[in-house]
Amino acid sequence: MLKNTPFYHFHQQLGAKMLPFAGYNMPISYTSINEEHLLVRQKVGVFDVSHMGQFIVRGEGAFELVQKLSSNDVAQLYEGKVQYSCLLYPNGTIVDDMLVYCLPNGVYMLVVNAANIQKDWDYIVQHAAPETTLIDISDRTALLAVQGPLATEVLHTLTAMDLKNMDYYTCEKGVFAGVSNVLVSATGYTGAGGFEIYFDQEHADTIWNAIFEAGKSCGIAPIGLAARNTLRLEKGYMLYGNDIDDTTSPLEAGLGWICKLNKGDFVGRDALQAQKQTGLTRRLVGFELLDKGVARDGCLVQDANGMVIGKVTSAAPSPSLKKSIGMAYVAMPFAKPETSINIVVRDKALAAKVVAMPFLPNALK
């Protein structure tokens, strides 16, 4: 049975193209993917990402549990700090990628991918001590991502929280649009700057309406998941199920920076340590097509002799760069930027080259 988010009626009214995604009926696009994408890069847009999962971990052993399961170092967190991390299997492959929120009173919130909510929950529960409390608040939590360079300008009028000085990857709980207990987080999946706003779904209408009213003069508009995908791709952000999954290690994916092998023991650490010593055989790289055409997820990667050396995990035409870009796992000798590779599109080998990610340079916080 397909679930709806608390904003479903707005998507319907707006005439969004809806598609099932991770068990939810989600807006893919409202007008044009290109327009939506560029609006977020240049101004501000709003994503309904209420399908994402949220788990609260609290009580005795909360820190120990999260530290044991998170590849990043939870000890470095302080109240209001957010951290990107991975949940790993003992063999070092990825259960999910997630955000770890350090909230007041020793409470942690884990934000996980919608498609993985049940899997992650079962995995985490299995490691939890009996005295630790775990609560799945996914179903009652609404989440809007307000992203783009004008996001602060729009949102700061709705709250006394100091959004202008909120550092990247920090958060604060407070009153927002007259609603209490709203968590505002300076995070996102677009690289365009902005905030993610978590609240109880009973306030969905109030908060949606307040944001769109406040953003009217900035040209604010709703943005679908299709543009969310091209936005994150331009920044080289991982998509679980495409670029990372239970067959890939974070080291191969270039996520070594969120694997703190020196923090002490955590699930998957030994496997990563071993992989580091043995060396990697493949690496996730960015590429851009040099020939005319468009690379897509699943395309094979070949060397100049037609030998298969890898596979594309995510690819799309970049609305900002007007190029066909993508990510692919390639054999280690081909992983250096500027290496010539071919991408096979509809039986034709198209010339491409490996490029450093992000494709679109970071200019914003």
Add this chain to the structure above:
Amino acid sequence: MSLIPANLRYTNDHEWTRVEADILYVGITDFAQSELGDIVYVDINAVGQTLQTGTSFGAVDAVKAASDLYMPLSGTIIAQNEALTNQPELVNSDPYGEGWMIQIKPDNLADLDALLSPEKYQELIGE
């Protein structure tokens, strides 16, 4: 509401054909371009080929996904719209005009009768 010109024939794959003398122009419908969204590349490289009904003669790439293009009827592809190389967005802005894709010399012009009338196509897309 999609445009469905009365003087064209349609296929189940959301393509249209227009007869000019004994030549068929082929493109994708307004409904198709709207469903695909922003078209960034039209990949046709079949001029001179003789292909059967339903065979792929190329593909069209939108931001979201690629979609194959199929021969509405058997014949020889005698031209493709070169303007689409640099302006694929013409398929979005003018699907029945500047956004045409190929010209076919059909093996048998009478095959046209097997294609959908505007009314049948309207039924197909359910608008």
